[in-house]
Amino acid sequence: MNGTLNADSEAAVLRVLDEKQLFPVRIRAGGTGERKKRPEARVPSRDLGVMYSQLADLLGSGVPLLRALKSLARSTVHPRLRQILKEIQGAVADGKSLTEALRDHPRVFSPLHIAMVQAGERASFLEQVLRGLAEFLERLDELRSKVSGAMIYPALLTVVGTAVMLGAMIFFVPRFEPLLSGVHQSVPTRLLFAFSHVVRDYWYLLILGVGGGASLLWSTLNSPVGRRWLERWRFKLPVVGTALRMVAITRFCRILGTMLANGVPLLQALSISKDSTGSPLLADRVAAAAENVRAGKSLTEPLAAGGMFPEQIIAMISVAEESNQLEKVLVHIADTVERRTNRQVDQAVRLVEPLILCAVAAAVGFLAMGLLLPIFTMASTLSAK
16 A cells, blocks of 8 residues: 655654554655644643653553553643653654653753653653652742732732723813813823823824833843843842742752752753743852852852852751752752742732732822812812902
């Protein structure tokens, strides 16, 4: 039999033929050119964590890796992850290692995951590595959900307050302008009417200005200098800055400790954790620490420079480095700091909410003052007559 199949790889063709109970004699690529592969969609970390946990359970029960991947590909709910697992299964069936199969999907499996799986495969403790990855992703997802969930109410207040003010400038303020045209207008009233005119008559310029300013700010903040400037400004904020800094330290300690506990060499673990902290300033400190370690010096000296790490954490890391228990102490630091960070995040959210309420109240007060002051002036003039 001769035929043509559309597939992403030779392994996918083999799977299709095997399902049809056909034995291939020869397979060759066809077509006039290479088909452009669409960018791979990301998979939520929660689904990845569940997949790692299930794969660890299957391997722990004695199921071979290829059969475990096949079982996961059938039972996974997420459609994109199900397709990826089928491709990984095909790559492993072709003789690739699990690490090499994961490297074919860089947008789904980060260097952190690949390095840990590689260490587990080399040292024959893949099951423990997968369990550690599942627990790590679960904790990271909990922290991310806590921060994003806590910011829902302040964000809602900001959106509603802005919408109310714009609605008042477009529909409410113009009704008072003819009534107050012959009355002495105070500075707030003139500013209010001028802003209302700008919003109603030049709204397209405002949109262009806001869009251009946002794009300029976005491009600036995406540059290395802009990211570091924003990071320094955020860390100087009261309460909020401390919480953000401790979140970055928690992520670094947990990533580095988890990788060291799973057999990843220290220099490779530092290189990966540097890119996974989410903080440019902390990444600079970690890069300097990696250079120190490469030169045979201490890990803690570059971390202590710059004031990013509290003295207590530096002291714990120093003692752990001397006693050769760095991986245990780093995970312990992450657990301890995470509990404290949760309280600081709650305090930061409690601080943000009244600040936004005060800003909304100030805007409403300015609106009321701009409209009521001329009315009071007109009423006093009429009563004097």
